[in-house]
Amino acid sequence: MADPTDFVPQHVRDLDVYQPGKPIEELERELGISGAVKVASNENPLGPSPKAVAALPAALAQLHLYPDAGGFALRRGIAAKHGLDLAQIALGNGSNDLLYQLVLATCEPTDEVLSHRCAFLSYRLAAQVAGRPFVAAPVTADLACDVDALIAAITPRTKLVVLGTPNNPTGSVITRGGMERVIAALPARALLVVDEAYCEYAAAWPEVDHADGLAALRADRRVVLLRTFSKIYGLAGLRIGFAAADPRVIEVLNRVGRTFHVSSLAQVGALAALDDDEHVQRSARHARAALERLSAEVAGPAVRVYPSLANFALVDCGRPSGPIYDRLLRRGVIVRPMAAWGLPNHIRVSVGREAEMPRVIATLVETLAG
Ligand SMILES: Cc1ncc(COP(=O)(O)O)c(C=O)c1O
Structure with missing residues (x-):
């Protein structure tokens, strides 16, 4: 039988399909873990205004x-x-x-x-x-x-x-x-x-x-x-x-x-x-403090945290980041791998809540050292 989409223009056939991250509950179920932290989508960890x-x-x-x-x-x-x-x-x-x-x-x-x-x-x-x-x-x-x-x-x-x-x-x-x-x-x-x-x-x-x-x-x-x-x-x-x-x-x-x-x-x-200037300013101050901490503490001879003025930072792991992403995932820290951006050694880490940041940073430090 003919392919019912064979009339679709080539530029549509060639499109890269966006791979959405899985919901946190689904990942927890698949991995058999609970209390995971998602620092993958550059959302505001302080919540909505x-x-x-x-x-x-x-x-x-x-x-x-x-x-x-x-x-x-x-x-x-x-x-x-x-x-x-x-x-x-x-x-x-x-x-x-x-x-x-x-x-x-x-x-x-x-x-x-x-x-x-x-x-x-x-x-x-x-x-x-x-x-x-x-x-x-x-x-x-x-x-x-x-x-x-x-x-x-x-x-x-x-x-x-x-x-x-x-x-x-x-x-x-x-x-x-x-x-x-x-x-x-x-x-x-x-x-x-x-x-x-x-x-x-x-x-x-x-x-x-x-x-x-x-x-x-x-x-x-x-x-x-x-x-x-x-x-x-x-x-x-x-x-x-x-x-x-x-x-x-x-x-x-x-x-x-x-x-x-x-x-x-x-x-x-x-x-x-x-x-809501109060929420905006509190969120911006929080992000800056968290990024400063992240770049001060996540270090290593081959590791680099890129300076960022946003609510996330790009991290060069110094080696392919796929296995690092998987290990972080199994330890309940969900980051974004950057291979789709043509950056196979990198991950992107969003700023988490105040109470989450020590765990995010400690897990990153241990995983990158391993
Ligand atoms: C640079 C940049 N522009 C735009 C957007 C999309 O924003 P919106 O949710 O308003 O479509 C994002 C979201 O991740 C982004 O990182």
């Missing part, structure tokens, strides 16, 4: 109504908080969703999406799903964005340059000067997408030079900012993020967005979380 949690129950009685498709109250809140215009904000079902929309809205079939070899995997996927070429520029010896190499990889076909700062999985940032140079090198018919999923964490490191996406957006109308409520606001399960850009870019982005794709609960939760 308490203000969001308090606001959600009142919205339940309205679940029979469609959400506000224009996301008016939340967009107005975001615009006010960041000194932007309402027309400069678009909402998405997570910030990833907005990147997919951007590719759809702006790229012709031969237009290139450019990032670098250690960038967040979704950038490549967003291009590939749309059948657009993805170009990965070389990185520095520290696996950070090499601004010169990135600029050298720009061609007349480059339509979107996508940079995460802090970047996932490296935790590295683009400097102010680095971002200015990328913007100066941008072709006239291209946009710079600055993915700031972890920028609130970076704010806890004021002494480290890192680019300010909002300032870049104010200075140049070709900058598109992506932000999310999944990370420091602790609302990953609600699926909500936003783009900030020139109103004309937002208008184009909205053309390809699906109606009602941002739920009413997501809008209510995000609006309440927006005001």
Whole structure:
């Protein structure tokens, strides 16, 4: 019998399939362990914004109504908080969703999406799903964005340059000067997408030079900012993020967005979380302290913890990380192996709760020494 999918386009056949991590309960059952710690998905270990949690129950009685498709109250809140215009904000079902929309809205079939070899995997996927070429520029010896190499990889076909700062999985940032140079090198018919999923964490490191996406957006109308409520606001399960850009870019982005794709609960939760400075600051302070401890204590001749301004750190184990990942797993510490990123010796460790960090660090130290 003929394959009922043999008409599927080649670029869809070639797509890498996202391998989701197993739920913690399933892993515990499989391994016969309990009390496992999951430090694998860069979630906020302090939990959701308490203000969001308090606001959600009142919205339940309205679940029979469609959400506000224009996301008016939340967009107005975001615009006010960041000194932007309402027309400069678009909402998405997570910030990833907005990147997919951007590719759809702006790229012709031969237009290139450019990032670098250690960038967040979704950038490549967003291009590939749309059948657009993805170009990965070389990185520095520290696996950070090499601004010169990135600029050298720009061609007349480059339509979107996508940079995460802090970047996932490296935790590295683009400097102010680095971002200015990328913007100066941008072709006239291209946009710079600055993915700031972890920028609130970076704010806890004021002494480290890192680019300010909002300032870049104010200075140049070709900058598109992506932000999310999944990370420091602790609302990953609600699926909500936003783009900030020139109103004309937002208008184009909205053309390809699906109606009602941002739920009413997501809008209510995000609006309440927006005001939760206490939760944001506590979470950022916690992440910095935990990362400082991790890099001070997880050491070894061949082991390297990369400096990170986010809520996770990349660790070079100095040898293939697969067996190390398995041993950590059996001891109840779930990290993310990095082979899919082309980093076979690396794992990514997210910041855990205060009470979990001593166990995470001790287990890592013992496993890496073994
Ligand atoms: C760099 C980066 N951008 C975007 C996202 C996705 O965020 P969202 O949950 O808003 O789609 C993540 C999530 O891991 C991320 O690490």
